[in-house]
Amino acid sequence: MKTQCLQLLTEKHYPTARCIDGILLFLPLQGTLDIHSISKAHSVTNDFILINDVETYQISQNGTCIMLYIASDWFEKVGVNFFDYKYIINLIQSTNEIMRKMLQLAHAQLTDTLTEAQFEKWMTDIVQIIVDEAKINASIVNQHLNYTGYGKFGEILEYIFNHLPDKLTLSALSEKLYISKSNISGQFYNVLGIGVKHYVDSIRIASSMRYLIGGNHTLEEISEQCGFSNGASYSKKFKAYIGVSPNDYRNLDKSQKVVHLGTTQECHYDEETLLSLINDKAMQCSNTSDIRIDERNPKSYRPCCNVLQIHTVAELKKLFLEDFTFYRTEASEHIIFYCLVDAKTLTYELTEEEKHQITSSLLEHQLSIAFHINSKEDLRWHLELLWPLVKRTIEDNEQLTKEAAQGFAYIFNLATMDLKTIYRHLIHVQNYNFQVDFGIDITDLFNQPTEFKQLEAQLKRINFKYYFIDNARLNPPYLVEDSEQILTKQLVHFTNIKDIIQRMDIDDQKYFLLNLENRLLSNDQIAELMDSPPILMEMLKETWNSFGGIGVDLFQQLSGREHLYLYDKNGFSSVLNILLHRFLELEDIKLRDYGHYIVAMQEEKVTIYIYDWRILEGEALDREALPARMTMDIQHSIINGNHLIYSENFDGKQGNINQIVPSSLRDKYEWSTPLVKKIEQFNQPQFEIFEHDFSQSALEFKLHYNSVRIMHIFKNEQTDKF
Structure with a gap:
């Protein structure tokens, strides 16, 4: 569609005119725009000008600009009596957002791709910002005019x-x-x-x-x-x-109303040049936020332990027998494998050789593994299966000692056993003369906080190492049907859970929150939270801030409500998996939290995790969104000259298997592990390597919408610990 309310002005000046019904917005694309209105003289190059109704205005200098006319009816559409207010540009905080919408309109109009739905949405968005941020009672303005x-x-x-x-x-x-x-x-x-x-x-x-x-x-x-x-x-x-006559004007639709500038000259322009100007302006006016790294010490925390849940024997085999994932050999200090398969099933579905290989892998790499215990029978099967295997494996390998089994743990379920029974089981396990850690699933206590408080002293005396909270069983859970319209950024404050934790005299780093839910983004029937790197970053950050760790499924589970996972059911890596991998590479480095970016100061490099804050505001995927133009200013003694930079970009497309192999194809065919690995080699985040001299200038770069950008800045010429 073509809309007459948006015009491209290319003449150097225009005669005096008056805004009759509504407001006018002028945005320069090239050169300086000078407009003298009845109340003020405006001169802008990187901002827009707003002319209120009744005001006269004269364009005395212009290169190329966009003029957008917004009739009063648009304000009525959002529930505001237009004529009761004036609209003051100095009050507007979201100027970049308004300019971005104007540029989108102009681009779509020039390329003949503007739809009625887009036009309606963008105009309404602009009006809503102006109403929310710029309106002031007209009588007050007129008094001071x-x-x-x-x-x-x-x-x-x-x-x-x-x-x-x-x-x-x-x-x-x-x-x-x-x-x-x-x-x-x-x-x-x-x-x-x-x-x-x-x-x-x-x-x-x-x-x-x-x-x-x-x-x-x-x-x-x-x-x-x-x-x-x-x-x-x-x-x-x-x-x-x-x-038109007054009565005919009353009947005009808001999109039919136009403004005439009183010139008979035709507007001549080169479409390609104008599109280039629009794109350049879009880069300039996109929301920007400086990345500033100096000697300050903001809030910091460590990437905590992450609980990877194993639901089936097939998953266990894939993990330990197929050399499938790096988690089996690396990041042992930050990963707890949580086996939810009961010992009886393990006994009958694994061969003796498979049991031996899995046990050897656990001991040789000193991995942490926790077993879920629901009953006395569960525990009996575990003790009869596990510890004889551990003992034989250690005896067969001279390099192994009993200390290799220090990562083993039992997690008792308080929903199926009382605390006294659990304590007796704990004593029984200790008789096996192996150092074993103990944890407890206390989800039901969060559903009954009064009982939790009554058991607090007993829990502290037993001194469990882990307190697991299963979000899927919370009442209500962290994400439920009733909260579909609540933003994840609000939910991840974990207000209700933290209120209960704060009442207890138990170290909050002992709590682990399991089964955070995946769901569709608010305006999309395909894209999920798992397709949004910034939302995943925010969830990881807030979880690490509030708990000892986060629990996710190692493989996607398709029964019931879906939770966060690292690999889909075919073994393809998720965006969450790649992000988590990058954090685990930090080893034991503290993260400095600056809001929408996180900094890790390491021995040979500084790593900065920058994520697009815009999608967090509404969790709505804006497929037309333009990149944000950002600058990074480092004023730190260790980064003060020319440095090598390795940069990775996660934008929900690069490194996202959903964009490479659609789920319909993944569901249709069988995918062998070698083929999956081959595809994964190509399905990686986009990267680039370059130099920058921070002593000369700040680093300018683009941050794409719905993306996370990770920059590794090397302190010197050594790149050994990349």
Whole structure:
């Protein structure tokens, strides 16, 4: 579609005009834009200008600019009586967002891709920002309106504004103001380029709009209010100025209303050049946020342990027998494998050789593994299966000692056993003379906080190492059907859970929150939270801030509500898996939290994790969003010259298997491990390597919408610990 409310202005200057019904926005694309309005002289290159209704304006200098006319009806659409307010540009905080929407409109119009739905949405978005941030009661503005910028001529304009119902001919003004008719006439032509009669008629017509549109007044009533001699005279002058009669104008749709700038010159422009200007301006006006790294010490924390849940024997085999994932051999200090398969099933579904290989792998790599215990029978099967295997494996390998089994743990379920029974089982396990850690699933206590408080002293005496909270069993859970409209950024404050934790005298780093839920983004029937690297970053950060760790499924589970996972059911890596891998590479480095970016100071490099904050605001995927232009200013003693930088970009596309192999294809075929690994080699985040001298300038770069950018800045020429 083509809309007449958006125009591209390319002439150097335009004659005086008046905003009659609604507001005007002007955004320069090239050069400086100078507009003199009735209240202020504007000169901008990287901002926009807003002209209110009734105001006269004159474009005295222009390179190329966008003019967007927003009729009063658009404000009525969002529930605001337009004529009760004026709209002040200095109050607007989201200027970049308004400019971005204007540029999107212009781009779509030029490329003939603008749809009615897009037009309606972008216009409504702009109006909503202006209403939310810029409106102020019109009576207050009018009380403080002055024309001092026009000097003595301003006194004439002020008199006209305050006496619209009165007779305002040149003779009447001369008589009232004691100024000669020739002087008044000359000032109007010299300053505004129009005559007195045209000026008075235009301001009266503009003032009549509140009665014409905002009520059921007759033309006679309107003419009396605004200073016209009668209804017929009002109708005649209205049509001469607007192009249609007052009654026809009342019936126009908001998108049919247009503004004429009073020039007969045609607008000539080169489409390719204009598109280039629009794209350049989009880069300049996208939301920016400086990345500043200096000697400050903000809030910091470590990437905590992460619990990887294993649900089936097949998953266990894939993990330990197929050399499938790096978690089996690396990051042992930050990973707890949580086996939810009961020991009886393990006994019958694994061969003796498989049991031996899995046990050897656990001991040789000193991995941490926890077993879920629901009953006395569960524990008996575990003790009869596990510890004889551990003992034989250690005896067969001279390099292994009993200390290799220090990562083994049992997690008892308080929902199926009382605390006294659990304590007896704990003593029984210790008789096996192996150092074993113990944890407890206390989900049900969060559903009954009073009982939790009563058991607090006993829990502390037993001194469990792990306290597991299963979000899927919380009442209500962290994400439930009733909270579909609640943003994840609000939910990850974990307010209810933290309130209970704070009442207990137990180290909050012992709590582990399991089974955070995956769900669709708010405006999409395909894209999920798992497709948004920034949302995943925020969830990881907030979980590490609040708990000892986060629990996710090693492989995607398709029964019931889906939780966060590292690999899909075919073994393809998720975005979460790649992000988590990058954090685990930090070993035991503290993370410095600066809000939308995180910094890790390491021995040979500084790693910065920067994520796009915009999608967090509404968790709605804006597929038309432009990249944000950002700068990184480092004022730190260790980064003060020319440095090598390795940069990775996670944008929900690169490194996201959903963008490479659609789920419909993944569900249709069987995927062998070698083929999956082959595809994974190519499905990696986009990267680049370059140098930058921070002593000369800040680093400028683009941050794509819905992306995380990781930059490794090497302190010297050594890249051993990449």
